[in-house]
Amino acid sequence: MTAAAKIDIKSLLFPELQEKLQEPAEPSYRAGQIMDWLYKKRAGAFEQMTDLPQSLRARLAEKFSIGKIDIVRVLGSRDTTRKFLFCLSDGNLIESVLIPASSALYGEKSDRRTVCISTQVGCAYGCKFCASGLEGFSRNLRANEIVDQIIAVERASGEKIDNLVFMGMGEPLANFDHVMRAIRIINAPWGLGIGARHITVSTSGLVPQIKKLANEPLHIRLAISLHGATDAVRSQIMPINRRYNIETLLSACDYYVARKKQRLTFEYILIAGVNDADEQARLLSRHARRLSAKVNLIPYNRIEGLSWLRPSQNQQERFLSILRAHGISATLRREKGGDIDAACGQLRLQTKRKFCSGAL
Numbered sequence: 001m002t003a004a005a006k007i008d009i010k011s012l013l014f015p016e017l018q019e020k021l022q023e024p025a026e027p028s029y030r031a032g033q034i035m036d037w038l039y040k041k042r043a044g045a046f047e048q049m050t051d052l053p054q055s056l057r058a059r060l061a062e063k064f065s066i067g068k069i070d071i072v073r074v075l076g077s078r079d080t081t082r083k084f085l086f087c088l089s090d091g092n093l094i095e096s097v098l099i100p101a102s103s104a105l106y107g108e109k110s111d112r113r114t115v116c117i118s119t120q121v122g123c124a125y126g127c128k129f130c131a132s133g134l135e136g137f138s139r140n141l142r143a144n145e146i147v148d149q150i151i152a153v154e155r156a157s158g159e160k161i162d163n164l165v166f167m168g169m170g171e172p173l174a175n176f177d178h179v180m181r182a183i184r185i186i187n188a189p190w191g192l193g194i195g196a197r198h199i200t201v202s203t204s205g206l207v208p209q210i211k212k213l214a215n216e217p218l219h220i221r222l223a224i225s226l227h228g229a230t231d232a233v234r235s236q237i238m239p240i241n242r243r244y245n246i247e248t249l250l251s252a253c254d255y256y257v258a259r260k261k262q263r264l265t266f267e268y269i270l271i272a273g274v275n276d277a278d279e280q281a282r283l284l285s286r287h288a289r290r291l292s293a294k295v296n297l298i299p300y301n302r303i304e305g306l307s308w309l310r311p312s313q314n315q316q317e318r319f320l321s322i323l324r325a326h327g328i329s330a331t332l333r334r335e336k337g338g339d340i341d342a343a344c345g346q347l348r349l350q351t352k353r354k355f356c357s358g359a360l
């Protein structure tokens with residue numbers, strides 16, 4: 001079997017691996033041993049799984065591959081936010097961002113080591129402020145490519161990741177099945193063991209998938225990229241608003257909150273003269289109150305080739321104070337330095353291409 005035709009073993013859930021080990025039947029503890037080698041000891045080859053019989057190792061190698069994604073570039077330094085650029089097996093590029101413990105994530109101090117991961121190559125939703133949307137959609141990431149980002153960042157940084165945000169390149173809910181499968185592997189005690197409460201999925205507002213997620217048993221957190229408090233403003237910067245307008249989106253959020261008994265977060269990028277007027281802050285407060293949602297304000301991060309600007313510090317603070325005056329729990333991301341501290345998923349692919357010598 002060629003490498004390409006083999007299933008990546010890291011895309012399997014525990015019962016699926018057990019089932020694959022039925023013919024010929026292996027003792028029931030084998031699946032546990034294999035998962036341990038993959039996720040605890042991080043074996044890169046079946047040969048290393050020395051407590052498995054040689055014949056089983058050979059059979060596994062015949063049937064499965066153990067994928068690994070290559071880091072082609074790291075930006076940033078050890079004690080600040082670091083971006084990892086990966087080259088996938090087909091030459092596509094994605095990135096993950098490691099936000100170290102005690103740095104400000106959304107203005108809140110966190111003692112967790114957070115990774116922001118990608119779910120697609122590119123994005124089909126074309127938000128007007130976002131680098132990932134600018135170059136269109138290439139493909140969905142498979143579950144193992146999502147899980148491998150965390151494994152690769154842990155290996156390269158020597159840090160144990162204990163918080164995850166799906167806010168890198170791509171729209172996670174548009175790749176629902178692979179993302180949910182990856183989350184199960186990330187969350188499972190036999191997998192990476194990251195608690196569901198420490199996993200946040202961010203969406204630009206795919207209404208049917210928000211409802212679907214509400215019916216999933218996993219209690220992960222959900223963030224909604226709102227970025228506009230009226231349809232006129234939101235449609236100007238987020239084309240998806242023409243398909244699912246704010247009221248439709250908020251109704252799906254009502255459903256989610258009712259099912260999950262959980263607080264949502266609204267993300268709101270502040271763009272000068274576009275969505276930063278006082279009236280937007282007042283209406284945003286109303287939406288947040290309806291759902292008891294928290295609000296994360298993110299000053300727009302400049303993207304090469306786009307002419308939007310972030311509002312002045314004063315205007316950012318003013319927007320925040322209006323939300324707080326309305327009793328909303330809100331934070332403002334205050335960035336200290338250059339681009340590297342900014343939002344994840346923001347490197348333009350054109351800039352990235354020169355780093356990958358794969359099949360481009």
Ligand code: SAH
Nearest residue numbers: 130167170171202203204225267300301343
């Ligand atoms: N597609 C999903 C998740 C990826 S985007 C979503 O849209 O929610 C993750 C976050 O990065 C979103 O809140 C997005 O709005 C933000 N982001 C995108 N471009 C940005 C920019 N130029 N400056 C600051 N934040 C940005």
Ligand code: SF4
Nearest residue numbers: 123125127130133204
């Ligand atoms: Fe896609 Fe999210 Fe960027 Fe919009 S903000 S283009 S949905 S990645």
